[in-house]
Amino acid sequence: MINTKSLEGSQMLEINFGPQHxxxxxVFRMNVFLEGEKICALKPVMGYLHRNHELIAENLPYAAVMxxxxxxxxxNSMANNFGYxxxxxxxxxxxxxxxxAYLRVIMAELARIVNHxxxxxxxxxxxxxxxxxxxxAFREREKILDIFEEVSGSRMMCNYFRxxxxxxxxxxxxxxxxxxxxxxxxxxxxxxxALLTENEILCMRCQNVGVLPADLAVNAGITxxxxxxxxxxxxxxxxxAYGLYDRFDFKVPLGKKGDVYDRYYVRVLEMRESxxxxxxxxxxxxxxxxxxxxxxxxxKAPRNFKPAVGEAYGRIESPKGxxxxxxxxxxxxxxxxxxxxxPSLINLTVLEDMCxxxxxxxxxxxxxxxxxxxxxxxx
Amino acid sequence: xTLFGTGVLKGLIVTLKNFATSYFRKPDNGGIxxxxxxxxxxxxxxxxxxxxxxxxxxxxxxxxxxxCGICERECPPKCIHIVMETEAGTGKPAKxxxxxxxxxxxxxxxxxxxxxCPFDSIYxxxxxxxxxxxxxxxxxxxxxxxxxxxxxxxKIRPGTATPxxxxxxxxxEKKKTAQAAATPPKTNP
Numbered sequence: 001m002i003n004t005k006s007l008e009g010s011q012m013l014e015i016n017f018g019p020q021h022x023x024x025x026x027v028f029r030m031n032v033f034l035e036g037e038k039i040c041a042l043k044p045v046m047g048y049l050h051r052n053h054e055l056i057a058e059n060l061p062y063a064a065v066m067x068x069x070x071x072x073x074x075x076n077s078m079a080n081n082f083g084y085x086x087x088x089x090x091x092x093x094x095x096x097x098x099x100x101a102y103l104r105v106i107m108a109e110l111a112r113i114v115n116h117x118x119x120x121x122x123x124x125x126x127x128x129x130x131x132x133x134x135x136x137a138f139r140e141r142e143k144i145l146d147i148f149e150e151v152s153g154s155r156m157m158c159n160y161f162r163x164x165x166x167x168x169x170x171x172x173x174x175x176x177x178x179x180x181x182x183x184x185x186x187x188x189x190x191x192x193x194a195l196l197t198e199n200e201i202l203c204m205r206c207q208n209v210g211v212l213p214a215d216l217a218v219n220a221g222i223t224x225x226x227x228x229x230x231x232x233x234x235x236x237x238x239x240x241a242y243g244l245y246d247r248f249d250f251k252v253p254l255g256k257k258g259d260v261y262d263r264y265y266v267r268v269l270e271m272r273e274s275x276x277x278x279x280x281x282x283x284x285x286x287x288x289x290x291x292x293x294x295x296x297x298x299x300k301a302p303r304n305f306k307p308a309v310g311e312a313y314g315r316i317e318s319p320k321g322x323x324x325x326x327x328x329x330x331x332x333x334x335x336x337x338x339x340x341x342x343p344s345l346i347n348l349t350v351l352e353d354m355c356x357x358x359x360x361x362x363x364x365x366x367x368x369x370x371x372x373x374x375x376x377x378x379x
Numbered sequence: 380x381t382l383f384g385t386g387v388l389k390g391l392i393v394t395l396k397n398f399a400t401s402y403f404r405k406p407d408n409g410g411i412x413x414x415x416x417x418x419x420x421x422x423x424x425x426x427x428x429x430x431x432x433x434x435x436x437x438x439x440x441x442x443x444x445x446x447c448g449i450c451e452r453e454c455p456p457k458c459i460h461i462v463m464e465t466e467a468g469t470g471k472p473a474k475x476x477x478x479x480x481x482x483x484x485x486x487x488x489x490x491x492x493x494x495x496c497p498f499d500s501i502y503x504x505x506x507x508x509x510x511x512x513x514x515x516x517x518x519x520x521x522x523x524x525x526x527x528x529x530x531x532x533x534k535i536r537p538g539t540a541t542p543x544x545x546x547x548x549x550x551x552e553k554k555k556t557a558q559a560a561a562t563p564p565k566t567n568p
Contacts, residue, residue: 064455067489132394142412153428159489195393198386300495302453
């Protein structure tokens with residue numbers, strides 16, 4: 001398991017973090033090999049939450065899989081729905097109408113804010129600032145979850161997207177409520193940053209810890225805020241311009257060093273950019289249909305939905321990175337092959353590179369800064 | 380160059396401010412928004428979906444479900460079990476469910492059954508206090524406990540129930556007028 005030659009003469013200590021350790025963000029296990037307090041090797045162990053997601057999907061009609069995608073990354077089911085809807089729409093050549101496309105962007109950006117709030121809160125928990133930042137974040141998250149419940153019926157397992165549109169139209173009152181949240185959010189963010197960004201303890205714990213060099217990040221296929229914190233300008237919303245993202249004016253925040261602090265700060269900045277997108281989308285959202293006419297008959301009869309033989313890959317910039325759905329159709333109501341490219345899993349591959357040479361307490365915050373969700377990692 | 384420790388102090392001011400103002404701010408503006416659950420209840424949101432229930436019109440005998448089995452087939456985790464009743468004498472299918480069971484322990488609240496039902500019969504409920512001490516007996520809900528009146532449906536989800544009611548009433552009237560148009564030639568030869 002470990003190269004013992006290099007460890008001759010030294011006292012090695014193997015520590016198991018998890019799978020029930022509270023700081024591993026779920027049922028994730030790290031085998032940490034220590035020399036004193038220094039980490040000399042780290043082996044991530046995954047699979048405790050494996051639920052056979054892909055095989056279940058291959059035995060269900062396309063529409064029924066939507067509900068299962070909620071369970072991948074259960075903090076932002078809206079983003080998961082978005083990716084899957086895009087993949088199927090590519091496969092069957094359906095497009096979402098204008099209003100639905102705007103609603104999708106609004107929901108996806110709200111989900112990004114929820115996700116980053118949660119991440120920052122729990123990262124601070126890992127640092128030892130128990131529950132004050134988390135609960136400030138939860139206070140704001142609650143307002144957004146109320147919106148999700150109003151539009152989709154569920155706070156977390158939204159199941160809101162349909163092929164060629166969305167499930168339910170959003171009333172003017174709900175849109176006004178979203179506007180109110182967006183208008184009030186910068187004040188909260190200012191306060192949150194006053195609490196955290198310049199805090200000396202946070203800076204000392206996070207700066208120059210868990211540095212991920214840009215070349216390693218690119219070679220390992222890292223995506224999302226973790227990649228951008230290392231200074232690589234790669235955001236699928238800009239690169240692919242899926243949905244309507246080419247219509248909005250927003251910047252891609254980048255980090256300089258790629259340490260834990262940059263990964264924290266990139267997310268704060270991303271929330272501000274999300275607010276910008278939300279403002280523009282809420283101002284421009286038109287009236288109209290929320291479902292493509294082509295997709296309408298399949299709502300009542302999901303088994304009649306048989307895309308032509310072919311394959312499609314739909315990807316979005318989920319809050320954690322590139323979330324991709326690969327589908328192969330053989331002309332039957334079920335996908336012949338269904339694969340999820342989960343950003344959490346791929347971002348975890350560089351965990352050891354970031355941790356080796358650091359102190360054991362830093363492994364926890366490095367893991368926290370990657371932003372993993374085990375529902376998505378293990379599937 | 381700022382003095383070391385100012386960041387921490389600034390943060391402490393934020394927490395102090397939040398602690399003090401949480402007592403007199405409004406709940407949606409940084410105040411205390413927790414609801415003391417068993418005594419108080421949060422406002423019910425109309426589109427909230429939890430577990431499915433069956434709708435009947437008037438009396439529980441007038442059940443809308445015709446046991447077509449579409450929801451059973453389309454349910455992603457396969458938690459619905461339906462057996463169609465047969466007429467006592469002839470043995471023909473009676474278009475009524477003899478058995479209609481939903482395993483609440485298996486249901487994942489996706490709302491697919493509601494989407495696919497062509498007879499406006501199955502809808503998602505608001506009742507969330509469904510705990511049971513026995514997984515096999517109490518959580519597998521039989522027809523009797525699943526049936527709820529249309530009035531209840533109108534009460535919890537007026538936005539969905541009212542158009543459905545209007546649609547059904549219009550269809551019924553159309554049927555009646557069609558019958559009235561079809562019957563006179565038979566009665567008066």
